[in-house]
Amino acid sequence: MTTVPPPAGPGRSFEVFVDPPAAPAGSSDGLPAAVRAVYGGDWVLPDTSHGPYRYANFVMSHDGRVSFNVPGHEGGGDVSGFDPHDQWLMGLLRARADAVTVGANTLRTESEHRWTAGFIFPDDDPTFAAMRVAEGRRRFPLQVFLTRSGELPRDAAVFDDPDLEVVVATTRRGADRLAATLGGDVEVTVLVAGDDDLDLADVHRQLHRDHGVRTILCEGGPRIYGALLAAGELDEEFLTLSPVIVGGGGDPERPGLLEGVPLAPGDPTRARLLSLRRAGDHLFLRTAYRRDG
Numbered sequence: 001m002t003t004v005p006p007p008a009g010p011g012r013s014f015e016v017f018v019d020p021p022a023a024p025a026g027s028s029d030g031l032p033a034a035v036r037a038v039y040g041g042d043w044v045l046p047d048t049s050h051g052p053y054r055y056a057n058f059v060m061s062h063d064g065r066v067s068f069n070v071p072g073h074e075g076g077g078d079v080s081g082f083d084p085h086d087q088w089l090m091g092l093l094r095a096r097a098d099a100v101t102v103g104a105n106t107l108r109t110e111s112e113h114r115w116t117a118g119f120i121f122p123d124d125d126p127t128f129a130a131m132r133v134a135e136g137r138r139r140f141p142l143q144v145f146l147t148r149s150g151e152l153p154r155d156a157a158v159f160d161d162p163d164l165e166v167v168v169a170t171t172r173r174g175a176d177r178l179a180a181t182l183g184g185d186v187e188v189t190v191l192v193a194g195d196d197d198l199d200l201a202d203v204h205r206q207l208h209r210d211h212g213v214r215t216i217l218c219e220g221g222p223r224i225y226g227a228l229l230a231a232g233e234l235d236e237e238f239l240t241l242s243p244v245i246v247g248g249g250g251d252p253e254r255p256g257l258l259e260g261v262p263l264a265p266g267d268p269t270r271a272r273l274l275s276l277r278r279a280g281d282h283l284f285l286r287t288a289y290r291r292d293g
Contacts, residue, residue, distance in 0.1 A: 002134040006034040007127040010084035014277040014284065016040035032131065039092065040277060043286075046235075048214040052204055055236040056218040056225060057093045058257060059086055065246035065254045066222055074109035076220075079242055085279035086240045091121035093238055095128035096135065097217035099142040099167070099207055103224040104152055107145055111156040114164060115219060116140045142167050142211060144191075146224055148198050150174030151181050159186045167191055167211070169203045200231050226261035229269065229289070236288050237271065243281040 022042035023030025030042045046053050059076040060066055067074050080086040094100060100115040107113075117132075118125030132139065143158050144167045151174075158164050159182065168178060169191040178190060193202035207213040218228055228234045239257075248254045263269060271287040278284070 002130055004032040004034060004130040004134060005126050007038055007088075007124040009038040009124070010088040010121075010279070012279070013038050014040040014085065014279050016275070016277050018273060018276040020044070020274055028135070032134070035092065035127065035131070038088070041275065043092075043096075045096065045215065048208075052098075052208045052213055052216045053236075054204060054216045054218065054228070054234050055093070055238065056228070056234055057090060057238045058220070058222075058225065059240040059242055060257050061242050061244050061246040063245050063247065064256050065248060066257055067255055068246055069252050069254045075113075079244055079246065080240060080282070081242060081244050083240070083242065083279070083282050085282060085284070086242070087121050088124065089238065089240070089284060091117040091124055091128055093217055094120065094141060095131045096137075096215055097141045098137055098213040098215050099144050099211070100217045100219055101144045101146055101169075101203075101224070102219050103221045104145060104147040104149070105223075106220040107156050107158075108153050111153055114140075114158055114161060115143055116164075138165070140164055141217070142207070142213065144169055144203075144207070144216075146170075146198060146200075146203070147174055148196070150177035152178070154182055154186070159188070165189070167207070169193055169198065169206075171196055171198055174198075198227075200228055200233050204233055222255045222257060222259040226258040229258065230261045234289055236274070236286060239285045239287065241283040241285065 019041040023044045029045045036042055058066055059080040061079050068078050095117040117128035142165050147170050150170045158166055166188045168188050171194045172192055175190050175192050191206050193199040246254055268291045270290050272290055274288055275286040
């Protein structure tokens with residue numbers, strides 16, 4: 001039996017307003033007691049025998065933006081104000097992911113990043129690592145990059161980290177270009193899903209069937225998020241609402257949470273609130289997706 005050490009946490013526990021029931025006593029689907037104490041409740045994973053559990057994590061500014069979109073400040077850290085509760089929650093969400101999916105543009109703008117729990121919240125790396133062992137996961141999540149074109153930045157840190165397994169999900173056209181883009185010295189698994197456009201449902205099916213992936217975390221960006229939502233390939237969302245104000249109207253434009261999918265008025269897609277937490281002026285929402293009608 002793996003012992004999960006108590007987390008250091010972000011300084012104090014989340015304040016909880018709404019939360020679903022905890023896992024039954026003795027269940028392996030919920031959080032360890034010490035982690036629940038920081039999170040202020042439980043997070044029970046669903047059955048994944050027939051397909052993966054797919055959840056997203058984003059931070060959004062007070063005025064609805066997800067990026068300043070200026071060089072050196074494209075990531076979510078500036079939007080959250082580098083809030084420790086947001087970073088701790090990101091660590092927790094990655095700790096339970098078998099795979100983290102990221103768009104090619106996010107990889108370009110955050111080329112030094114590794115999509116692991118310890119990278120974003122190193123103080124609790126021992127806790128998150130022990131959770132992964134207890135839940136039967138790989139040491140680190142699969143780093144899955146989504147690209148139609150097969151054009152990825154060779155200088156991204158993940159390609160030279162021997163501890164990380166990288167999967168590139170692309171089209172048939174993109175697979176032909178990938179070798180020229182990355183060179184022959186980079187070890188990646190290529191997952192082909194679609195001829196000219198990326199079939200995200202097929203990506204998830206192949207990850208579940210061929211790589212044993214039970215839980216998939218989507219971390220960006222807004223166009224990938226929009227495509228997943230339009231394809232019905234998201235179950236839940238963890239959204240941090242930040243007090244930071246980003247503004248808009250510049251060049252380039254500063255994107256919102258969901259881009260590239262203009263839903264029609266009256267579209268039945270809805271988000272159902274599952275939990276609501278607060279830390280200072282930040283709100284943390286967990287929602288499930290449904291279609292009314």
